[in-house]
Amino acid sequence: MQVHVPTSIDEVLGLMGQGTIVAGCTGIFPHLAPTESIISLRKAGLSGVETEGDTVRVGATTTLTQLAREVPFLREAIASIASPTIRNMATVGGNLFAPQPHGDLAVCLLALDAEIERNGDLVTGVSFKVPEQWFYTKAMRRKQNSASIVTVASDGTRIALGGVAREPVRALAAEAKLAEGDIDGAAEAALEAADPFDDAYASAWYRRRVLPVHVRRALTNAV
Amino acid sequence: MSAPTTEAGGFDVVGKPVQRLDAMGHVTGRTQYFEDYNPAGMLHLKMHRSERHHANLVEVDTSEAEKVKGVVKVLTYKDVPKNWYTILTLINVGYPEEVVLAEKKVLWMGEPIVAVVATSERAALEGAAAVKVTYEDLEPIFDVEEAIKPDAFPLKPHGTNYFEYEGHHCRRVRLGDVEQGFAEADHIFEFKYQSRPIEQAPTETTGCIVEPQHNGRLKIYSDTQACFFTLDNTALILDVPFGKLQVVGGTVGGGFGGKVDVTVEPISCIAAMQTGKPVKYVYDRYEEMQISSPRAAERIYIKDGVMNDGRIIARQCTLYADAGAYSRHSPYAATKAAAHMPGPYTIPNVHIDSWCVYTNRTPSSAMRGFGVTIGDFALETQMDRIARELDMDPLALRLINAYRDGDMKAHHKVAEGTALIEVIQKAADLVGHELPGELRALSSREGR
Amino acid sequence: MAILRGRGYAAVNYPTGMNLGGDPTQALVHATTTGNFVVSLSSVDLGQGLKTVAAQVAAETLGLPYENIIVDTADTDTGPHCMGTFASRGTHRVGNAVIMAAQEAREAMLEAAAEELEVDAADLETDGTGFIKLKGSEEKKIHVVDLALAAHFKLGRTIAGRGIFLKERSYPEPETGKMDPDSAQAHACTVAEVTVDDETGVVEVLHMYNVYEVGRAINPAMARQQIEGGAWMGVSHALYETTEPYYPVREHGPRDFEEYLMPGPADNAQMTSEIIEFPAANGPYGAKGIGEMTANAPIPAIANAIYDACGVRLTEMPFTPESILRGLDELRARA
Amino acid sequence: MPSSVIEITVNGSEEEFIAKPGTTLLSALRDTLGLTAAKRGCGVGTCGTCTCHVDGEAVMSCLVPVETINGSDVKTLEGTTPPEGLSPLQQSFLDNFATQCGFCTPGMIMAAEALLAQNPSPTREDVVTAISGNVCRCTGYESIIEAILAVGK
Structure with a gap:
């Protein structure tokens, strides 16, 4: 194996294909086969948060801790992801690739209709507008540091779900109900977007059964 | 949180909250655990494990593993002098029915087949991954009551899927006449309870470092819970003669029963003997979770004959401990479970059948509360159900039936030093649960 | 949506030791010329505090300060045999072996002191600070360091002792199960207070009341560690843990501490703990073993509290939100 | 498969060593530098026994390829222990009987040190969050929470 630590985007692009891209090393790195090489983005200069008006631009290797510091409305969501020690390492870009039931920030970015910046195959950052309203809830097996059973993120218009399908999904039918002001209807309609799975945390049955509960709670800001 | 209070004992050191001898080492990180030893030239051992629950081994091809750079030794069952063993033969329980490395078949997913020894952990992992095994799948058995059916596929050399206790298919405890008790009872309550396997999950995983000594002996640094047992x-x-080995342990990063099997030391010793170098074999977290033996899943049936006043006059318990593929400590656990029944209660008619059953899952073994924890779950849930059915105070039901000094236990031992009544009375005080005067006046020291 | 509240009880006993297998442990105690006493064992400390217990028991028996005791353990070349650390046997077996060894060492110490002080050994006592003195006298005394030096260089005496605990092995009678499987029984009663979220099945344990009868708490602070760490494990067993979440189906077995569910520090229940002491006749200073039993009573106490809260009877561990919600759904369907 | 020369500052001392590709910070500390306070409890970032500070932030050292932190400042439990006596946090762990088997203790203390450096008067909630990535199987956490809170006051 080899460990590449490129110090510029150009250098990263030149190395593409010669190993697995890693940033925070919290997700993929510990499970790589013993022979696999890696390309670390840690020193590629992709970190940072810029705010211009209501638009936020986040570099791909910005850590979750940094993002929470700079963008207050996302703090609750970020606090629901892993532990502070992991959040000090895990990156915004990496979270986009975290397999469900992980990737709660990706669920938020979907609800925010965030734009992904790329340079070739490399994700270099994301940008989104700070929403006027923000709803977020994550049901998990323990109060902190646990994967998602159901994650719900919404700006009051778009509704994105985590934990209930192999990818973060938009709940379009639920959004239509929400537009009519029908929160209970939205909660039930969220099921149309769900294609849940069994894992060590919960069964598909349970995720489906409690999805409407958590959508309703998220949209009514109930605990 | 309130600290526990104790009565004064009149001692100088006993009964005092003196500082732990090991705490200074713990808070400074200077406590030495086995893996903190790092001898020069140490080799690393990793295992190629069964990917099937139950299968015949058609072919085990180690040729690719041997070609991996850094691999110095590939070990199969042929390298193990006495490949068949069982750990409780030390106390004359059971017979050799487990293999160090699989020979002709595998009985559980994760069963070790080939050990690969290399100059680095990475090379050992690569070598272990390069072993190719061809399987012929057999139907696995995962349910204890399916496993003991007469037509079930026999997993064990003795031809049944249960441990035999001196001619019986289970450990028996008999007191009085349980059928007579049921006939006389005002109520019969019969319920089923089930648990799943539970991992000891110590923060330090199971492992050892074996270092050949200049005098031909092997020094085994291990996190075993029992040095001489290992x-x-x-x-x-x-x-080899016992005197050829030395085990060094000490402070262990949590055990909870998870470190009383002997799974890492023997093959590490063989690797050290064959290479003449120190060898480390330590479970990764996945191995600790899924390969090291858990607390057995248990299925328990309890049938009670109860009088209108709450006296339990007959209790029949049938317990099935899911031992998984091999015995390890489970035959002992089933006996301990039998002795624990029918709980801390004096019941004149008792009938206990406690089975140790083999299935195609990770062998289970010891864990904190060995043979008792799941039984207590069943017993004390049963007590709550009886109290609810009879519309009785749940503590009153327990106090009426609580064993006292001088009572005969189901396993024919006279009870002494009992204190169930007193802990219940104290707990009632703590939560403001009022007890009637006659129950408040009960004492474990006074016969019934 | 409602948060339902309930309380549940459980009372248990737990055996100390494993004399269905023969259960011996030895200890050796000897003084060095530093005045320190070394307790030699091959027993393993799993974190429960066995070394500390051995030192406390040795200090008490010798009549010397705790600081004078060195515990040297878990080397099969230097320590005498021990069956191992399991079956709640450590404090009981090791404690008894250390007391026996320390008593013999104490006798040797007093005899050496008697020779040095030119008095009768029966008239000597220890004061707990390191001096051996003539009863009723302030002048006639010798410090253990001086005594250890004198014993070695002048008197030609060893100050040492040997101890063993062995309870005769019991063989169960095959037909009736007649047996003597243990040395003592410790006792506990746990009260659990929980809430149940009736829409999600999520249980929160609010408060655990733990009452333990342990014979003697050799070290009350360490006894509390066992009781409250064990209560946490009981909560964990009750609500979270298994290596096979879909048992008996083998799929989705957890691989690490993220997938293997246990409560984190945010999930802690409040704890109230009480210890009762009824010294056991055969225990070291009356102690029984409590290492294992502390996770047991919390499980049924929580099951019973959940029933009290919401009417769902849990018969399969662990009590997952799914199993509770399925129970609630069934109750609603029946109503 | 070229090895790399790594230069990092560990507990204030400049260290230079050769690392094979993919060597983790945890392995470098334990196997190369002989600093064994940090423990390998899981190797996949789920237990926190290997918690150290890199450039002032608590991280899981088992997840850090050492090549990626060349030039960084690393602190381990060895570096927080004063030459004589104990740090206030270490003393508090002692006083509150917050250790049992001790295997999680170094990681717990390093996670707590990182919290206290940023927030000298943490609430219980802050403390609980700070150690939420650190597994203790013995204590039930309460004594650890108490030990950290006692220093914060």
Whole structure:
């Protein structure tokens, strides 16, 4: 194996294909086969948060801790992801690739209709507008540091779900109900977007059964 | 949180909250655990494991593993002097029915087949991954009551899927006449309870470092919970005199029963003997979770005959401990479970059948509360159900039936030093649960 | 949506030791010329505090300060045999072996002191600070360091002792199960207070009341560690843990501490703990073993509290939100 | 498969060593530098026994390829222990009987040190969050929470 630590985007692009891209090393790195090489983005200069008006631009290797510091409305969501020690390492870009039931920030970015910046195959950052309203809830097996059973993120218009399908999904039918002001209807309609799975945390049955509960709670800001 | 209070004992050191001897080492990180030892030239051992629950081994091809750079030794069952063992032979329980490395078949997913020894952990992992095994799948058995059916596929050399206790298919406890008790009872309550396997999950995983000594002996640094137990079993497997081995342990990063099997030391010793170098074999977290033996899943049926006033006059318990593929400590656990029944209650008619059953899952073994934890779950849930059915105070039901000094236990031992009544009375005080005067006046020291 | 509240009880006993297998442990105690006493064992400390217990028991028996005791353990070349650390046997077996060894060492110490002080050994006592003195006298005394030096260089005496605990092995009678499987029984009663979220099945344990009868708490602070760490494990067993979440189906077995569910520090229940002491006749200073039993009573106490809260009877561990919600759904369907 | 020369500052001392590709910070500390306070409990970032500070932030050292932190400042439990006596946090762990088997203790203390450096008067909630990535199987956490809170006051 080899460990590449490129110090510029150009250098990263030149190395593409010669190993697995890693940033925070919290997700993929510990499970790589013993022979696999890696390309670390840690020193590629992709970190940072810029705010211009209501638009936020986040570099791909910005850590979750940094993002929470700079963008207050996302703090609750970020606090629901892993532990502070992991959040000090895990990156915004990496979270986009975290397999469900992980990737709660990706669920938020979907609800925010965030734009992904790329340079070739490399994700270099994301940008989104700070929403006027923000709803977020994550049901998990323990109060902190646990994967998602159901994650719900919404700006009051778009509704994105985590934990209930192999990818973060938009709940379009639920959004239509929400537009009519029908929160209970939205909660039930969220099921149309769900294609849940069994894992060590919960069964598909349970995720489906409690999805409407958590959508309703998220949209009514109930605990 | 309130600290526990104790009565004064009149001692100088006993009964005092003196500082732990090991705490200074713990808070400074200077406590030495086995893995903190790092001898020069140490080799690393990793295992190629069964990917099937139950299968015949058609072919085991180690040729690719041997070609991996850094691999210095590939070990199969042919390298193990006494490949068949069982750890409780040390106390004359059971017979050799487990293999160090699989020979002709595998009985559980994760069963070790080939050990790969290399100059680095990475090379050992690569080598272990390069072993190719061809399987012929057999139907696995995962349910204890399916496993003991007469037509079930026999997993064990003795031809049944249960441990035999001196001619019986289970450990029996008999007191009085349970059928007579049921006939006389005002109520019969019969319920079923089930648990799933539970991992000891110590923060330090199971492992050892074996270092050959200049005098031909092997020094085993291990996080075993039982140094001599490990030494004796390892010597039997290696077929060497006990005196050839030395086990060094000490402070262990949590055990909870998870470190009383002898799974890492024997093969590490063989690797050290064959290479003449120190060898480290330590479970990764996945192995600790899924390969090291858990607390057995148990299925328990309890049938009670109860009088209108709450006296339990007959209790029949049937317990099935899911031992998984091999015995390890489970035959002992089933006996301990039988002795624990029918709980801390004095019941004149008792009938206990406690089975140790083999299935195609990770062998289970010891864990904190060995043979008792799941039984207590069943017993004390049963007590709550009876109290609810009879519309009785749940503590009153327990106090009426609580064993006292001088009572005969189901396993024919006279009870002494009992204190169930007193802990219940104290707990009632703590939560403001009022007890009637006659129950408040009960004492474990006074016969019924 | 409702948060339902309930309380549940459980009372248990637990055996100390494993004399269905023969259950011996030895200890050796000897003085060095530093005045320190070394307790030699091959027993393993799993974190429960066995070394500390051995030192406390040795200090008490010798009549010397705790600081004078060195515990040297878990080397099969230097320590005498021990069956191992399991079956709640450590404090009981090791404690008894250390007391026996320390008593013999104490006798040797007093005899050496008697020779040095030119008095009768029966008239000597220890004061707990390191001096051996003539009863009723302030002048006639010798410090253990001086005594250890004198014993070695002048008197030609060893100050040492040997101890063993062995309870005769019991063989169960095959037909009736007649047996003597243990040395003592410790006792506990746990009260659990929980809430149940009736829409999600999520249980929160609010408060655990733990009452333990342990014979003697050799070290009350360490006894509390066992009781409250064990209560946490009981909560964990009750609500979270298994290596096979879909048992008996083998799929989705957890691989690490993220997938293997246990409560984190945010999930802690409040704890109230009480210890009762009824010294056991055969225990070291009356102690029984409590290492294992502390996770047991919390499980049924929580099951019973959940029933009290919401009417769902849990018969399969662990009590997952799914199993509770399925129970609630069934109750609603029946109503 | 070229090895790399790594230069990092560990507990204030400049260290230079050769690392094979993919060597983790945890392995470098334990196997190369002989600093064994940090423990390997899981190797996949789920237990926190290997917690150290890199450039002032608590991280899981088992997840850090050492090549990626060349030039960084690393602190381990060895570096927080004063030459004589104990740090206030270490003393508090002692006083509150917050250790049992001790295997999680170094990681717990390093996670707590990182919290206290940023927030000298943490609430219980802050403390609980700070150690939420650190597994203790013995204590039930309460004594650890108490030990950290006692220093914060």
